[in-house]
Amino acid sequence: MLQVRDGKLQVLLWQRAREPFLGAWSLPGGYLEPGETLEQSIRHHLAEKVDVRELAHLEQLETLSDPARNPLDRELATAYLGLVPADVDPEVPEDTRRHSVSRLPELAFDHRAIVLAGRDRLRAKLSYTNIGFALAPPVFTLSELREIYVAALGHEVSATNLQRVLLRRGVLEATGEKREPGRAGGRPAALYRFRSRRLEITDQFAVLRPPG
Amino acid sequence: MLQVRDGKLQVLLWQRAREPFLGAWSLPGGYLEPGETLEQSIRHHLAEKVDVRELAHLEQLETLSDPARNPLDRELATAYLGLVPADVDPEVPEDTRRHSVSRLPELAFDHRAIVLAGRDRLRAKLSYTNIGFALAPPVFTLSELREIYVAALGHEVSATNLQRVLLRRGVLEATGEKREPGRAGGRPAALYRFRSRRLEITDQFAVLRPPG
DNA sequence: TAGGTTTACGACTGTGGGGCGAAAACCTCG
């Protein structure tokens, strides 16, 4: 479960309560119950830690099958990527915390690789889909959106380009309102929202398109 | 297992020998053995049907978990996409055949959706990676490569653009040789090969690149 | 040697991302 907070991309982790890797930080999850789909299982286990209704996007990453990934027992795991908007701040239990993805502690199992794979998937999709809707609040200014992109992508982003690209593709639309001219002075910023809150591919890959 | 043959994108199917879906066409596969990774299991089950050494590329697609996907029993399945170059023509057993992806018969389980997902994954990666190496023979002319792309993508492709794009990206390199001026007359075509035979991303997604 | 066929390659066009600087719209302070 990734989220942008305090200008950093963070991941929700909790401390394992049993062997193997007792006490180590790990991704939330658990065993699949009979009659459940994997997605239902993810939501179900996540609901024990946080408010799942805030989950704006959930997609499957990969199924790990290395026989040695669990030293005690043979175990398969299917990893999912979940995204939560930057403005939600749900309470979490004592054993659960958010960690910056750029400075992860030691993680149990192959969870470090999973987190990095999720980060990379997110970065790629930020460029060619509207997936930003799952990281941004319902309405926002362009500079707020820029900060979210900077945190998630890990490099500078030009506000000018961001606006041009997302508007041209029809990803964003102006609400018509302006942010209350707050504390710091400066021109009041226009408010935008994502036109759709479902994943859509907005940049058909560059080359070899069908003619016409 | 996808392959371009006779100008069409084809998929390897076999007829099920037991319930459920007895007699229906289905994707090759089988149960995971203890100590195996999923990829080893795929190769192992595929080897019973065809020569696995010809498999130029293999990647995981998705894990299916709908409890109703198998009417008789609860069963998870992890789908893989395998690619075979157009020039290999391995013998297959009696119960196994290749079908055009654009005209699939009734398939067992959710296998139809898997085949279409594999096709779509292939089409996307043809545009932004060098994955063509897994569909093309070791050396080829540009028009041969064009036909492969046309079959896989399902629409016309300009040979001029294909050459420019793949050469500029450094995906292709000329062998220096020319095809034997064969039967039909015309200028003899230069031969090319893929510079690498491992999957590489060659088109970093269009937008919001790091500055510099 | 003329005509047909296939391949190769150059020139031109258009789309869209990236950079930059000026203008707009607010604040605060003197």
Added chain:
DNA sequence: CGAGGTTTTCGCCCCACAGTCGTAAACCTA
């Protein structure tokens, strides 16, 4: 109430690169 500072917005120019087209090259057959 105006000057100066800050933040946002917008227009202009550049350029990389995909897409189109037309012509030249290099082979065949008759």
